[in-house]
Amino acid sequence: MNFDYSPRVTALQAQLHAFMREHVYPNEPVYAAALNAGDSRWVVPPVMEELKQRARDAGLWNLFLPDSEYGAGLSNLEYAPLAEITGRSPIAPEVFNCAAPDTGNMEVLVRYGTDAQKKTWLEPLLRGEIRSAFAMTEPDVASSDATNIRSTIVKDGDEYIINGRKWWISGAMDPRCRLFIFMGKTDPTADRHKQQSMILVPKDAAGVTIVRPLTVYGYDDAPHGHAEVLFENVRVPADNLLLGEGRGFEIAQGRLGPGRIHHCMRSIGMAERALEAMCKRASTRTAFGQPLDKQGVVREAIADSRMEIDQARLLTLKAADMMDKVGNKIARAEIAMIKVVAPAMALRVIDRAVQVHGAAGVDGDFALAAAWAGARTLRLADGPDEVHRSSLAKLELARQKAALD
Incomplete structure (x- = not known):
C-alpha cells in the first residue's frame, strides 16, 4: 500500500487541525461548564450546535461515509487520518457529525434502508438534526455472542411487536435521540445466525422506557450517555424492518x-x-x-x-x-x-x-x-x-x- 496521503487528504488534515485549534479545543471547557451549569446534565450545551454549524460551513461534515453519495466520498484509508484528528477531543466527533453510534446507524441505513426509511431517518441524521442509538446488548445474556439475545420481534398483521430489555445503549439518554435500531429474534427455531432481525423503533413509541442511565467508571458521558432501556409490547409498522427477517x-x-x-x-x-x-x-x-x-x-x-x-x-x-x-x-x-x-x-x-x-x-x-x-x-x-x-x-x-x- 501507498503510505502517502493524497493531496485532498493532506488539505483536509490541515483544515481539520486549524478548525480544532481555533474552535474545538478552546470550547471544550465551555462545553463542560454548560453541562454542569443547570439542574440536569441531559441538556445539550448550546455551543455544540454553534460548532456544528461552523463545521458544516467549512465543509467538514459527514466525512465518514466511504465512497457514498451521502458523505465526502472518502475511502476508509482516506478517512483514517481525519478520524484520528477528531479523536483528539471528546466533543470533536459530534462537531463534524462523525460520532458513534450515529455513524454506524447511518451506514446501516445507507446500505440496507428503504427509500422511505432513508427519508425519515437517514436524512435528518445526516443533517445532524437528530441522534440515534443501537439497541443490541442485553443484561441477562453474554452479549459478546450476538446469537444469545433474547429480545423478540413478533409479526402481528402489518405490525411487529417488540419486547426486550437492553442496556449499554449509547446515546439513548441524549434529548435529541429519536431512533433505536433494535436487534431481536424473529424466529428462534431457525439457524442460529438466521434467528435475528433488526427493526427501526422510534424512541417515543409507546412501551419504550428509559430505565436508568449507566456510568462508565463513574462518568455519565452526558448528554450522550448510556442507558438501560425496556421495550414492552412496542408496536411498529412492518415496514420498519431492515432488509428482511433473519438478516439481523x-x-x-x-x-x-x-x-x-x-x-x-x-x-x-x-x-x-x-x-x-x-x-x-x-x-x-x-x-x-x-x-x-x-x-x-x-x-x-x-x-x-x-x-x-x-x-x-x-x-x-x-x-x-x-x-x-x-x-x-x-x-x-x-x-x-x-x-x-x-x-x-x-x-x-x-x-x-x-x-x-x-x-x-x-x-x-x-x-x-x-x-x-x-x-x-x-x-x-x-x-x-x-x-x-x-x-x-x-x-x-x-x-x-x-x-x-
Missing part, C-alpha cells in the same frame, strides 16, 4: 466492521494528545534535582509511547486499505487485530501520561482520567478482546492449514 446478524456484521476501525482511528488521536500532554508536563516539572524530561524512566515512557502509537497507526491504515480493496469480510482478520491493538495501546500511553502527571493525572483538570476510562471501555465495545482474538486465531489456523495442504 448479517446487518450487525456489516455495521460493526467500519465502527470498529473508526474507534481505533480515534483512539490513536486520543493517544497522541496524551503523549503531547506527557511531554509538556515532563518539560515543565522538576523532581530530585532535574527536569522530568531528563530522567531516564520518563524518556523511556515517551519513547515507548511514540513507537506504539506509530505501530498501531500503521496497522490501522493497513486494515483500512484492505477494507477498501477487498471488502470488510476478507479484511476481518486485520479489523480484529487493530480492534485489540489500538485500545490497548491507547490505555498504555494514557496510563504513562497519568503517571508523569502524578496526582494531577487522576483529577479532571487534565482529562486523562476520562480518556483512560473511554479507552478501557473500547476493549469491550463492539466485541471484547477475547472474541477478536478467538476469531483471529481461527483465521490464522485455517490459513496455516491451507498452506500445508
Whole structure:
C-alpha cells in the first residue's frame, strides 16, 4: 500500500487541525461548564450546535461515509487520518457529525434502508438534526455472542411487536435521540445466525422506557450517555424492518466492521494528545534535582509511547486499505487485530501520561482520567478482546492449514 496521503487528504488534515485549534479545543471547557451549569446534565450545551454549524460551513461534515453519495466520498484509508484528528477531543466527533453510534446507524441505513426509511431517518441524521442509538446488548445474556439475545420481534398483521430489555445503549439518554435500531429474534427455531432481525423503533413509541442511565467508571458521558432501556409490547409498522427477517446478524456484521476501525482511528488521536500532554508536563516539572524530561524512566515512557502509537497507526491504515480493496469480510482478520491493538495501546500511553502527571493525572483538570476510562471501555465495545482474538486465531489456523495442504 501507498503510505502517502493524497493531496485532498493532506488539505483536509490541515483544515481539520486549524478548525480544532481555533474552535474545538478552546470550547471544550465551555462545553463542560454548560453541562454542569443547570439542574440536569441531559441538556445539550448550546455551543455544540454553534460548532456544528461552523463545521458544516467549512465543509467538514459527514466525512465518514466511504465512497457514498451521502458523505465526502472518502475511502476508509482516506478517512483514517481525519478520524484520528477528531479523536483528539471528546466533543470533536459530534462537531463534524462523525460520532458513534450515529455513524454506524447511518451506514446501516445507507446500505440496507428503504427509500422511505432513508427519508425519515437517514436524512435528518445526516443533517445532524437528530441522534440515534443501537439497541443490541442485553443484561441477562453474554452479549459478546450476538446469537444469545433474547429480545423478540413478533409479526402481528402489518405490525411487529417488540419486547426486550437492553442496556449499554449509547446515546439513548441524549434529548435529541429519536431512533433505536433494535436487534431481536424473529424466529428462534431457525439457524442460529438466521434467528435475528433488526427493526427501526422510534424512541417515543409507546412501551419504550428509559430505565436508568449507566456510568462508565463513574462518568455519565452526558448528554450522550448510556442507558438501560425496556421495550414492552412496542408496536411498529412492518415496514420498519431492515432488509428482511433473519438478516439481523448479517446487518450487525456489516455495521460493526467500519465502527470498529473508526474507534481505533480515534483512539490513536486520543493517544497522541496524551503523549503531547506527557511531554509538556515532563518539560515543565522538576523532581530530585532535574527536569522530568531528563530522567531516564520518563524518556523511556515517551519513547515507548511514540513507537506504539506509530505501530498501531500503521496497522490501522493497513486494515483500512484492505477494507477498501477487498471488502470488510476478507479484511476481518486485520479489523480484529487493530480492534485489540489500538485500545490497548491507547490505555498504555494514557496510563504513562497519568503517571508523569502524578496526582494531577487522576483529577479532571487534565482529562486523562476520562480518556483512560473511554479507552478501557473500547476493549469491550463492539466485541471484547477475547472474541477478536478467538476469531483471529481461527483465521490464522485455517490459513496455516491451507498452506500445508
